[in-house]
Amino acid sequence: MKNLFFLLFFLTFQLFSQNNPEFFDMPTAQKVLNQVKGKDKADTYIQQCATLSRLSRIALYRMSDFEELEDNVLMAAKKKQNEEYITFYKEVRQRYSNEIKSLELDKNAKDWDATIGNFSNNEEFQKNIINTLFNERAKNQYNNVFSRREQHNKKLKDANEEKQKEKSNAIFNNILAHGFFWIVMFSFLIFGAILTIRGYNWRKRLLKYEFENTTSGGVVGFDDFGKAQKHSSNKTFSGILIFIGVVIFMIALLLINITIVNNKLF
Structure with a gap:
């Protein structure tokens, strides 16, 4: 009877030691060593380390939700469980290095990391960990955390899409609001360019007349005094026209550049 009691106690202890009740009954590192077996010793060590590596990531990112991060007791249990996985991982890795192939060599260490990574990131391997x-x-x-994470990510995605939509609408409304400004500015650009070109062509014709009607003594010939006076006035006005056109064009261009640089449109 006494032996039966101790046997039941031992079995009960073994049962509870297989899972961590403080952290959602996650499998302990010892449970991994007890249940994960490969086709030989080397394969066993590799699969055990891959499992411990994956469980560490699950413990950190997939077993506690955002609201639970404020629970200090839970966070302490999470940290302790993760440290256990890491400690056992190092121990099993050292056994492999001592008994199978030295991982002190860079090439062997790289091969080991690649093998562990292939196992740990394999989708079927991950499902097998959960199932067994x-x-x-x-x-x-x-599963609940995964579901809540999906819902949370969906909310973030929807919120981001709504934000982008609002931003697009704001840009469109801003463009409409500034439409009159852009119409006026481009009109002034065109108007200034036209004035400058017309003034330049006008002055060019006047200079051509002077070139063709200048005597050897350097005097421009006119039929009468009135035409000479008109020519002089036209020359002055053409210069003024060029100046006004350039000023209008440059002011419009400057205002457009200031608007773009200050990001007032977008």
């Missing part, structure tokens, strides 16, 4: 090592409580927590 997780009890119902751990599975429920894992």
Whole structure:
């Protein structure tokens, strides 16, 4: 009877030691070593380390939700469980290095990391970890967190899309609001360019007349005094026209540049 009691106690202890009740019944590192077996010793060590590596990531990112991050007791349990996985990972890795192939060599270490990574990131391998090592409580927590994360990500995505939509609408409304400004500015650009070109062509014709009607003594010939006076006035006005056109064009161009640089439109 006494032996039966101790046997039941031992089995109960073993059962509870396989999972961590403080952190959603996640499998302990010892459970990994007890249940994960490969085709030989080398394969066993590799699969155990890959499992411990994956469980560490699950413990950190997939077993506790955003609201639970404020629970200090839970966070302490999470940290402790993760540290256990890391400690056992290092121990099993050292066994492999001592008994199978030295990982002190860079090439062997790189091959090891690649092998562990291939196992740990394999989708079927990940599913097998959940199915074989997780009890119902751990599975429920894992699935619930995954579901809540998906909902949270969907909310973030929807909020981001709404924000982008509002931004697009704001840009469109801003363009409409500044439409009159741009019409006026481009009109002034065109108007200034036209004035400058017309003034230049006008002055060019006057200079051509002077070139063709200048005597050897350097005097421009006119039929009468009135035409000479008109020519002088036209020359002055053509210069003024060029000046006004350039000023209008440059002011419009400056205002456009200031608007773009200050990001007032977009």
